[in-house]
Amino acid sequence: MSSNTSPSPTAAILTLGCKVNQYESEAMAEAFAGEGFTVRASDEVCDVYIVNSCTVTAESDRKSRQAVRRLIKQNSDAVVIVTGCSAETGARLMADIQGVDAVVGNREKLKAVGYALEFFRNGKPQKAIVDVPTLEGSSFEPMTITRFDRTRAYVKIQDGCESKCTYCTIPAARGRERSKPLCEVVAEVTRLTEGGCREVVLTGIETGAWGKDLGKEYTLASLLHAVATIPNVGRIRLGSLDPTVITEDFADAVASLPCVAPHFHLSMQSGCSATLARMKRKYNVTQAERAMERLRTRLPTVKFTTDIIAGFPGETEEEFAETLAFARRARFLHIHAFPYSKRAGTPAAVMKDQVPEEIKRSRVHALNAVSQNTCRALLTDALASATPLSVLFETYHPQTGLYHGHTPDFIEVAVPASRDLRGQEATVIPTEVKDGVLMALLPC
Numbered sequence: 001m002s003s004n005t006s007p008s009p010t011a012a013i014l015t016l017g018c019k020v021n022q023y024e025s026e027a028m029a030e031a032f033a034g035e036g037f038t039v040r041a042s043d044e045v046c047d048v049y050i051v052n053s054c055t056v057t058a059e060s061d062r063k064s065r066q067a068v069r070r071l072i073k074q075n076s077d078a079v080v081i082v083t084g085c086s087a088e089t090g091a092r093l094m095a096d097i098q099g100v101d102a103v104v105g106n107r108e109k110l111k112a113v114g115y116a117l118e119f120f121r122n123g124k125p126q127k128a129i130v131d132v133p134t135l136e137g138s139s140f141e142p143m144t145i146t147r148f149d150r151t152r153a154y155v156k157i158q159d160g161c162e163s164k165c166t167y168c169t170i171p172a173a174r175g176r177e178r179s180k181p182l183c184e185v186v187a188e189v190t191r192l193t194e195g196g197c198r199e200v201v202l203t204g205i206e207t208g209a210w211g212k213d214l215g216k217e218y219t220l221a222s223l224l225h226a227v228a229t230i231p232n233v234g235r236i237r238l239g240s241l242d243p244t245v246i247t248e249d250f251a252d253a254v255a256s257l258p259c260v261a262p263h264f265h266l267s268m269q270s271g272c273s274a275t276l277a278r279m280k281r282k283y284n285v286t287q288a289e290r291a292m293e294r295l296r297t298r299l300p301t302v303k304f305t306t307d308i309i310a311g312f313p314g315e316t317e318e319e320f321a322e323t324l325a326f327a328r329r330a331r332f333l334h335i336h337a338f339p340y341s342k343r344a345g346t347p348a349a350v351m352k353d354q355v356p357e358e359i360k361r362s363r364v365h366a367l368n369a370v371s372q373n374t375c376r377a378l379l380t381d382a383l384a385s386a387t388p389l390s391v392l393f394e395t396y397h398p399q400t401g402l403y404h405g406h407t408p409d410f411i412e413v414a415v416p417a418s419r420d421l422r423g424q425e426a427t428v429i430p431t432e433v434k435d436g437v438l439m440a441l442l443p444c
Contacts, residue, residue, distance in 0.1 A: 008037060017060060018056070018205075019154045019239055022154050023203065028052070028109070032048070049079070054085055055089050057341035082104070092130070100128045101119050101129070102119070103129070104132070152197070154201045155189060157207070158209055159175070159177075160176045160178050161174055166351070167312065181214065189230055199236075199237065202239060207241055208242050220238075238264065242266075251295050254295070262408055263303045265304070265306065269309050271285055275323070292330060304332050309338065328370055332374060333374070335374075337368055375436055378411070390425060402414040402415060405421070426442060
């Protein structure tokens, strides 16, 4: 017997870049689901594709355009919408790609879903629509999620950046700093917690700037206190922080809240004060080290991760040596090291003494070596302490038969198990360090 039931239309969202983009993509996915679409992976043939692009480096722009072309080739009949930061700053380049139906800026990102629905139901436009209004005077776009991937959810609490870093185009892509109201953050985390979410990451373009546009009584610490009162809330993590956020009051606040995970990602960019000054960062190395010490004094198990740009214009061998020495002293659990990328229109792009590409690559390699050595040492310390560890398990790797998760201080742990551990928190006994992961066993 034949069925008159038509298959539901399909949509896929390809996300590049930061955790804020990941959150916004999830919000778009939920909007599609609410319209009766089945949301699939981007490598599948779908009726609609949205590319949520990134512009943090020149390579990010290139990958964003490459992704758009690949999806068009995958299904030339599909509706294709481009949004995100690369769409914001390079709208015409995106619109000129044959097969793109609309380019939507960051001011009202959910419009991407609206255009996709319109074109799917009524036909594609003859020419790509460019909807990239100015970010001047924009407010925080209302956007929430209710779903999460087993254990962890990202919650966007802030957008925009008003820093004037000499290498960065993100302020142009995201606009001024603006915050999600406290009551909306608490309501969203409450819904996620009630739905079984075990860990929430509060994130933004400039996470530490949350509350600046809401009033003097609103600070990131006050938000953490409010979220900590949610019944049965699990772990709370924070997105990338500027070291200047970590004041004595902030350190006291996080130390008083057991639900705040003792792991912080610091957006360092360099470990040399002279380089930081040319970057126009808000701090120097001494200030950053004092910030880290504030947390280490209060939270003995705290771990730090960071980003470092290698080969910023004018970076001498002596300056890079200072960065390496700082990285060793700081004992970062992980360093995301990447080469400086020249961005048109930024002051750094026209600075003298641009560093050759081969030297940048060599410096990235050196930073990666420090990162790997420090991570191994920190894992060895955890093993030597013989202390049972609490792990929230997230993924299963069928090729190894191991479940992977993280401790509160963000050490990656892998264990064999006969039951599905995903979404579960369990105490484990460390057994060895292997390939940057702490191997462990469940107690008998």
